[in-house]
Amino acid sequence: MRIAMLGLGSVGKGIARAILEQDLGLSLTAVADSKSGRIEPSGIDIASMLEQKERTGMCGTPGVGAADILASDAYDILIEVSPTNAETGEPALGYIREALSRGMSVVTSNKGPVALDYQSLHLLAKEHGAYLRYEATVCGAIPIMHTIESGLAGNTITKLYGVFNGTCNYILTRMAEEGLTYQQALLEARELGYAEADPTYDVKGIDAAIKLVILANAVWGMEKTLDDVEITGIDGVTTAAIALAEEQDLTIRLIGEIIPAEDVLRVSPRIIPKSHPLVVEETLNAVAIDTEMAGEITLIGKGAGSLETASAVISDLLFIRDCHGRRS
Amino acid sequence: MRIAMLGLGSVGKGIARAILEQDLGLSLTAVADSKSGRIEPSGIDIASMLEQKERTGMCGTPGVGAADILASDAYDILIEVSPTNAETGEPALGYIREALSRGMSVVTSNKGPVALDYQSLHLLAKEHGAYLRYEATVCGAIPIMHTIESGLAGNTITKLYGVFNGTCNYILTRMAEEGLTYQQALLEARELGYAEADPTYDVKGIDAAIKLVILANAVWGMEKTLDDVEITGIDGVTTAAIALAEEQDLTIRLIGEIIPAEDVLRVSPRIIPKSHPLVVEETLNAVAIDTEMAGEITLIGKGAGSLETASAVISDLLFIRDCHGRRS
Numbered sequence: 141m142r143i144a145m146l147g148l149g150s151v152g153k154g155i156a157r158a159i160l161e162q163d164l165g166l167s168l169t170a171v172a173d174s175k176s177g178r179i180e181p182s183g184i185d186i187a188s189m190l191e192q193k194e195r196t197g198m199c200g201t202p203g204v205g206a207a208d209i210l211a212s213d214a215y216d217i218l219i220e221v222s223p224t225n226a227e228t229g230e231p232a233l234g235y236i237r238e239a240l241s242r243g244m245s246v247v248t249s250n251k252g253p254v255a256l257d258y259q260s261l262h263l264l265a266k267e268h269g270a271y272l273r274y275e276a277t278v279c280g281a282i283p284i285m286h287t288i289e290s291g292l293a294g295n296t297i298t299k300l301y302g303v304f305n306g307t308c309n310y311i312l313t314r315m316a317e318e319g320l321t322y323q324q325a326l327l328e329a330r331e332l333g334y335a336e337a338d339p340t341y342d343v344k345g346i347d348a349a350i351k352l353v354i355l356a357n358a359v360w361g362m363e364k365t366l367d368d369v370e371i372t373g374i375d376g377v378t379t380a381a382i383a384l385a386e387e388q389d390l391t392i393r394l395i396g397e398i399i400p401a402e403d404v405l406r407v408s409p410r411i412i413p414k415s416h417p418l419v420v421e422e423t424l425n426a427v428a429i430d431t432e433m434a435g436e437i438t439l440i441g442k443g444a445g446s447l448e449t450a451s452a453v454i455s456d457l458l459f460i461r462d463c464h465g466r467r468s
Numbered sequence: 469m470r471i472a473m474l475g476l477g478s479v480g481k482g483i484a485r486a487i488l489e490q491d492l493g494l495s496l497t498a499v500a501d502s503k504s505g506r507i508e509p510s511g512i513d514i515a516s517m518l519e520q521k522e523r524t525g526m527c528g529t530p531g532v533g534a535a536d537i538l539a540s541d542a543y544d545i546l547i548e549v550s551p552t553n554a555e556t557g558e559p560a561l562g563y564i565r566e567a568l569s570r571g572m573s574v575v576t577s578n579k580g581p582v583a584l585d586y587q588s589l590h591l592l593a594k595e596h597g598a599y600l601r602y603e604a605t606v607c608g609a610i611p612i613m614h615t616i617e618s619g620l621a622g623n624t625i626t627k628l629y630g631v632f633n634g635t636c637n638y639i640l641t642r643m644a645e646e647g648l649t650y651q652q653a654l655l656e657a658r659e660l661g662y663a664e665a666d667p668t669y670d671v672k673g674i675d676a677a678i679k680l681v682i683l684a685n686a687v688w689g690m691e692k693t694l695d696d697v698e699i700t701g702i703d704g705v706t707t708a709a710i711a712l713a714e715e716q717d718l719t720i721r722l723i724g725e726i727i728p729a730e731d732v733l734r735v736s737p738r739i740i741p742k743s744h745p746l747v748v749e750e751t752l753n754a755v756a757i758d759t760e761m762a763g764e765i766t767l768i769g770k771g772a773g774s775l776e777t778a779s780a781v782i783s784d785l786l787f788i789r790d791c792h793g794r795r796s
Contacts, residue, residue: 158761166624276618281762283619290618291603292612294486294782417752417768421743433486433779434609440745440766451761454622 141461144170144215144406146206146220146235148199149170151249151276153190154450160186164454165461170209173197177204181214210238217460219453220248226341226350229253236261236272243268247456249276249449253368255350256358273456274358278351279304279425281448282441286455288359288429295431297359301397304351304407306423306443307335307342308374308394313421314408316382316391322375325348334423339343345375345407348396352405356398364405372408389414469789470509472498472543474534474563475550476527478575479604481518482778483547488514492782492790498537501525502550505532509542534559538566545788547781548576554669554678555579564589565601571596571758575784577604577777583584583678583694584684601784602686606679607632609776614783616687616757619738623759625687629725632649632679634736634751635670636702636722640737641749644710644719650703662751672701673735676724680733684726692733701737717742 143159145152152171159166168186170179173193178184183280193199199381206222209215218239224232229252236253239246241264248254253261254274265272275285279302288297303309307329314325326343330336341347349369356362375392380391395410395418412419417438420426425443430436442448471487471494473480480499487494495511501521506512506528521527534550537543546567552560557580564581569575569592576582581589582602594602601615607630616625631637635657642653654671657663669675677697684690702722710720723738723746740747745766748754753771758764770776 151751154761158622162622202759243584272548282765283615283762285613285620287615289786291614291783293786294490294492295779417745417746417748417750419743420745424745426745433482433772433775433782434611435773435776437610438766438768442763445763447761448763451623451759452618455619458620458621 141165141216142167142169142214143217143457144209145219145221146172146209147220148173148354149217150446151221151453152218152219152450153193154447155221155453156186156190158450158454164458166457169214170205171199172204172209172211173199176200176202177206177209179204179209179212180216185390188358206235208241210235212433215244217245217247217457219457220246220250221453222250224250224252224285227254233257234350235291237264240264240268240270240272241269244286245273245460246455247460249274249453251277251303251350251354252432258354259363260295271460273457273459274354274451276449278354279330279427279443280445282439282442283455284355284439284453285358286459287439292429292431292434295433297431298401299397299399299430300355300359300427301418303393303418303420303425304348304396304427304443305342305345305394306346306425308348309420309425310334310423311343312374312382312392312394315355315377315379316386319379319383319439320448320465321379322377343375345371345394348394348407349405352396352398352407356405360400362400369405369407374409377409385411391419393419423435435437469493469544470495470497471545471547471785472537473547473549474500474537475548476501476521477549477551478774479781480548481521482547483781484514484518486778486782490562492786494704494785497542498540499527499771500532500534500537501527502715502724504530505534505537507532507537507540507542522736534563538563538570543572545573545575545785548574548578548663548787549781550578552580554580558585561585565592568592568596568598568600571598573599573601573788575601575788576779577602577781579605579678579682583681586682587691597772599788601787603681603784604777604780605688606682607755607771608769608773609779610753610755610767610771611783612683612755612767613686613782615765615767620757620759620762623761625757625759626729626757627725628652628687628729628755629723629746629752630755631721631746631753632676632724632755633670633673633722634753635667636676637748637753638703638751639671640710640720640722643705643707644714647707647711649707650705671703673699673722675724676735677733680724680726680735684733688728690728697733697735705737712751713739719747721747731769772785
């Protein structure tokens with residue numbers, strides 16, 4: 141299958157390397173970064189393209205861009221891993237719409253488009269007989285979507301809850317372990333690169349809430365937006381509250397949960413037993429999937445990182461390659 | 469797709485009910501228990517068949533058996549959930565060979581045949597263009613096989629390790645929690661139905677070792693047998709050793725591990741930090757999958773139970789139904 145990729149940051153490079161080094165039956169035929177692009181229907185020499193990108197900052201020729209690639213006939217699947225605006229989803233949203241409208245399947249790691257416009261993208265894919273896949277948008281390397289649709293196929297999912305934000309989990313872990321205040325732990329997370337200069341998006345629970353919106357719409361066909369999520373962040377959690385919990389073998393974690401029967405989407409700090417599978421350390425993510433046959437299945441892994449995101453994108457590519465038979 | 473099922477114990481009944489109650493695109497056309505059977509190419513009335521089984525102990529007509537079903541043209545997929553002999557794998561092994569030889573795909577929950585004869589069954593399936601699926605043989609409801617082949621597709625699996633036996637995990641949990649001796653905890657496990665009258669198979673690590681053999685052969689194409697596994701059971705673990713570990717926030721679990729680079733398959737009690745994702749409580753199972761892109765992904769869930777096993781069988785059926793494109 142011929143692959144076009146928009147975006148060549150650390151995730152895009154990781155994907156290109158995997159296509160180069162492994163025998164996946166995939167050929168990279170078009171790629172664009174913010175300044176340049178190239179289209180080679182017979183297959184790009186990935187090693188030399190990456191070398192050029194490293195040397196010059198450009199993967200191809202200036203003037204060749206996303207629009208040229210999208211309009212070309214050089215690809216079967218679009219990988220959309222460009223930087224996006226979380227509020228509008230653009231320009232990724234437009235790229236994805238354009239590819240789906242042309243009947244091309246799309247794999248993306250961008251939360252924005254999927255959280256903002258899932259139902260319309262889903263319909264567009266269906267209408268044009270294309271796949272839309274987005275495993276990488278929720279909890280990085282953890283294969284939540286694949287597990288629900290494949291490993292737990294035939295089950296009704298009754299509830300989903302978990303630790304969806306590694307930054308918050310790091311801060312809460314450090315407050316519990318070392319008795320740090322919220323501000324001290326946040327400072328430490330910033331120094332280690334786990335928190336942004338403006339940490340609002342993470343610590344206020346917004347990032348976790350966006351993941352709940354994606355899951356609610358994808359797993360249950362709901363039509364939720366960020367406004368439908370009850371959100372409480374971790375910035376009000378005190379060291380004293382955590383210490384009190386720890387005395388009773390409990391701790392505090394930021395838990396996101398979807399309970400379809402009660403129409404609830406909620407992100408909030410919760411007191412849970414330290415022996416609970418969701419109590420993971422540092423920046424790990426964890427998701428518990430409740431089902432009526434398989435019981436509760438919990439998945440734990442790295443929720444962020446470029447190689448981890450590349451892994452999720454590649455699993456989606458291979459799903460499409462293997463023609464799974466279910467249209468998005 | 470037309471399904472034939474050999475075995476109608478609690479797992480088989482669970483599968484039949486799921487086919488009846490859910491719109492899975494599957495039709496049950498043949499079934500046999502130890503005393504009777506029925507073949508109805510146009511589709512069995514599952515509700516009335518289950519009612520007859522409940523009332524008479526027989527699902528069909530005496531004299532109709534596995535051989536008749538296997539030789540018929542009434543099915544596309546065989547579900548093999550009959551009782552088996554762990555040492556010979558029979559009669560399940562023969563049933564599976566017969567179906568695969570006729571080009572029919574097979575889904576089984578029987579560890580014996582898969583652990584004893586994986587390579588030859590795998591070849592037989594390949595030769596006849598059939599699928600052989602066995603998710604239910606390792607850790608019940610936990611979708612290990614699906615996760616490796618689908619959710620982590622494109623990853624190299626560098627190591628697999630975990631808690632593969634719920635009976636041992638229950639005993640070790642209770643020894644740590646309540647300071648019970650091994651004998652006291654074993655007695656409690658027996659009373660609760662978590663341990664057999666003869667617990668050798670579980671507490672000596674043999675059950676966990678069989679699961680490692682299946683995973684080694686299936687995931688890496690090894691040709692291992694039970695003799696290749698270094699096995700130490702939990703019957704030598706003392707309350708004092710656990711108490712000492714707990715003082716330092718550590719505990720003891722029976723860990724099975726496969727390290728392909730070192731050609732190691734090993735089951736043994738290990739000291740691990742209590743905060744480690746593999747430290748699960750009571751009868752839960754947990755498996756950590758190490759990969760080079762996705763990092764470490766841990767799956768936790770119920771490793772036994774008839775409904776949980778039925779869930780795994782159904783996920784395999786749906787995999788085949790969806791024509792995944794990869795031959796066993």
